[in-house]
Amino acid sequence: MKCVRCKAKAEVHLRAHNAGFCRPCYLGYFRRQVERTIAHDHMFRPDERILVAVSGGKDSLALWDVLVGLGYQTTGLYLGLGIGGYSDRSRERAEAFAGARDLPLVVRSLADEGSGLAVPDVAAATRRVPCAACGAMKRHFFDAVAHEGQFDVLATGHNLDDEAARLLGNVLRWQRDHLARQRPVLEPTHPKFVRKVKPLYLLSEYETAVYAFMSGIDYVVEECPNAEGATQLVYKDALNRLETASPGTKHAFVKEFVRTAQTLFADDAARGVPGECQQCGMPAFGAICSFCSLVREVEAKRARRAAAELTAG
Amino acid sequence: MKCVRCKAKAEVHLRAHNAGFCRPCYLGYFRRQVERTIAHDHMFRPDERILVAVSGGKDSLALWDVLVGLGYQTTGLYLGLGIGGYSDRSRERAEAFAGARDLPLVVRSLADEGSGLAVPDVAAATRRVPCAACGAMKRHFFDAVAHEGQFDVLATGHNLDDEAARLLGNVLRWQRDHLARQRPVLEPTHPKFVRKVKPLYLLSEYETAVYAFMSGIDYVVEECPNAEGATQLVYKDALNRLETASPGTKHAFVKEFVRTAQTLFADDAARGVPGECQQCGMPAFGAICSFCSLVREVEAKRARRAAAELTAG
Numbered sequence: 104m105k106c107v108r109c110k111a112k113a114e115v116h117l118r119a120h121n122a123g124f125c126r127p128c129y130l131g132y133f134r135r136q137v138e139r140t141i142a143h144d145h146m147f148r149p150d151e152r153i154l155v156a157v158s159g160g161k162d163s164l165a166l167w168d169v170l171v172g173l174g175y176q177t178t179g180l181y182l183g184l185g186i187g188g189y190s191d192r193s194r195e196r197a198e199a200f201a202g203a204r205d206l207p208l209v210v211r212s213l214a215d216e217g218s219g220l221a222v223p224d225v226a227a228a229t230r231r232v233p234c235a236a237c238g239a240m241k242r243h244f245f246d247a248v249a250h251e252g253q254f255d256v257l258a259t260g261h262n263l264d265d266e267a268a269r270l271l272g273n274v275l276r277w278q279r280d281h282l283a284r285q286r287p288v289l290e291p292t293h294p295k296f297v298r299k300v301k302p303l304y305l306l307s308e309y310e311t312a313v314y315a316f317m318s319g320i321d322y323v324v325e326e327c328p329n330a331e332g333a334t335q336l337v338y339k340d341a342l343n344r345l346e347t348a349s350p351g352t353k354h355a356f357v358k359e360f361v362r363t364a365q366t367l368f369a370d371d372a373a374r375g376v377p378g379e380c381q382q383c384g385m386p387a388f389g390a391i392c393s394f395c396s397l398v399r400e401v402e403a404k405r406a407r408r409a410a411a412e413l414t415a416g
Numbered sequence: 417m418k419c420v421r422c423k424a425k426a427e428v429h430l431r432a433h434n435a436g437f438c439r440p441c442y443l444g445y446f447r448r449q450v451e452r453t454i455a456h457d458h459m460f461r462p463d464e465r466i467l468v469a470v471s472g473g474k475d476s477l478a479l480w481d482v483l484v485g486l487g488y489q490t491t492g493l494y495l496g497l498g499i500g501g502y503s504d505r506s507r508e509r510a511e512a513f514a515g516a517r518d519l520p521l522v523v524r525s526l527a528d529e530g531s532g533l534a535v536p537d538v539a540a541a542t543r544r545v546p547c548a549a550c551g552a553m554k555r556h557f558f559d560a561v562a563h564e565g566q567f568d569v570l571a572t573g574h575n576l577d578d579e580a581a582r583l584l585g586n587v588l589r590w591q592r593d594h595l596a597r598q599r600p601v602l603e604p605t606h607p608k609f610v611r612k613v614k615p616l617y618l619l620s621e622y623e624t625a626v627y628a629f630m631s632g633i634d635y636v637v638e639e640c641p642n643a644e645g646a647t648q649l650v651y652k653d654a655l656n657r658l659e660t661a662s663p664g665t666k667h668a669f670v671k672e673f674v675r676t677a678q679t680l681f682a683d684d685a686a687r688g689v690p691g692e693c694q695q696c697g698m699p700a701f702g703a704i705c706s707f708c709s710l711v712r713e714v715e716a717k718r719a720r721r722a723a724a725e726l727t728a729g
Binding site: 363364 | 647653657661
């Protein structure tokens with residue numbers, strides 16, 4: 104197979120697009136796709152300051168790499184989740200990437216934010232699935248750091264496979280309010296929120312992996328240990344089978360949803376304007392935000408245990 | 417496991433409902449589900465005449481059996497598709513079922529309707545996928561027989577797996593006009609059309625197979641030979657995997673769509689009122705209906721071939 108651009112020997116074949124690329128042309132293709140998505144969906148302008156959430160994995164580092172290459176003003180944000188060796192190795196990769204390129208990186212760690220706030224501890228104390236606890240905490244710190252640092256935009260590395268799996272899950276139960284909020288660009292609904300964007304949402308996991316590999320980005324290959332058996336992986340597996348039977352399925356599924364079907368669900372997004380959390384001051388729909396509510400649960404649990412130990416002693 | 421109704425030994429276990437049933441209680445459960453669906457979705461009344469499309473398979477014969485048991489006025493319609501031995505064996509089962517119960521059965525055969533109208537011949541002559549040609553012809557004859565016989569309703573045996581697979585296919589490409597028309601009850605849009613209903617749309621393929629087996633219905637077990645490799649089977653396979661990971665997925669997917677999401681697509685159904693086919697007089701959106709258009713293609717092909725043979729001779 105030959106490269107569709109320069110006719111050199113192809114090094115990667117994209118079945119969904121029925122196209123082969125050599126290394127230089129693939130890197131160009133990938134960057135162009137990101138550039139087009141940013142422009143088409145009006146994600147951000149060159150004068151805006153972008154906070155890039157980086158996990159140390161291929162998607163977020165590929166995204167940061169492309170944004171830097173396109174000349175955008177970026178700062179990375181690494182949030183330490185406290186998931187054992189996985190978190191340590193992820194942090195190393197994020198720091199090495201930023202260090203080698205002399206890029207600004209904000210590092211925050213859940214363990215430093217309060218006792219018992221590492222993801223496994225919160226999940227255990229609140230009897231939540233780790234991914235649910237992790238999601239709530241990530242959202243809080245991403246929002247808080249973007250607000251504190253007066254950024255204009257928060258960019259995350261969600262790829263096509265992530266979005267297709269999320270969409271399939273939302274559609275299988277017709278969760279209209281979730282469908283209403285599944286967009287590549289979320290405009291802020293409160294002055295303390297910033298715009299949230301997903302510039303890789305039309306590029307597959309395979310495409311970002313190839314980009315990261317070909318660019319020589321050193322990323323964490325291992326999956327988060329909590330991901331095993333997660334529902335998202337069941338959806339990804341189902342979608343991969345559909346993709347094998349009919350290449351391009353995932354791309355059409357997500358793209359057509361965003362471009363033609365999403366607006367049908369838009370009314371369901373009307374949850375009104377959030378107020379502010381009495382505890383932390385960040386936007387919240389109730390009296391306290393879901394992050395502070397998690398923290399309270401963790402603290403209550405610790406207090407009960409301490410009391411029990413006192414009684415037993 | 418025990419029967420949830422009478423505590424006897426369960427003979428069937430429905431994971432989606434987390435319930436076991438003995439034989440008599442299962443048959444009662446199945447009939448009740450059909451009865452409830454008919455009532456909930458206002459499918460038909462006891463004074464209406466129902467034409468039941470029967471293929472000789474488990475779904476349509478189970479449906480006919482239940483409707484007869486519930487006291488409805490039914491007539492079967494068997495349409496011979498001309499798919500070799502499969503069609504012969506299907507017809508035998510439909511005729512044996514009707515004969516043993518002394519039920520009226522209309523038998524029509526595509527081969528008798530015109531030369532070259534058997535499904536494999538039409539598919540070959542028009543270069544269509546057999547399932548596409550078959551669908552267009554079935555729709556035509558179901559409509560035509562229902563109209564000629566002055567029936568009030570046409571009932572088909574589509575089950576939950578059929579509907580879930582069709583829904584998944586429509587959703588994966590966000591075919592809004594198809595989603596607008598995917599309903600368990602389709603009211604007629606023309607005086608020559610009758611109401612079309614799917615009373616089994618919330619009962620799985622497994623449930624109808626168990627009902628048919630336990631009722632002693634002799635049905636064609638083999639699949640249509642054209643179904644192999646059909647896209648519907650890829651969707652069914654994906655849905656079965658999702659169902660295994662989370663029992664009840666298919667039921668929620670279809671039921672929630674029909675009850676809460678379907679209306680969002682309703683505007684897209686506004687194709688207006690059809691006119692009448694200049695050829696056969698049945699409703700059509702163009703000058704001739706899709707059935708007559710298929711017939712013309714077949715005839716044109718035959719004429720070309722005859723001309724070529726004359727020239728060669």
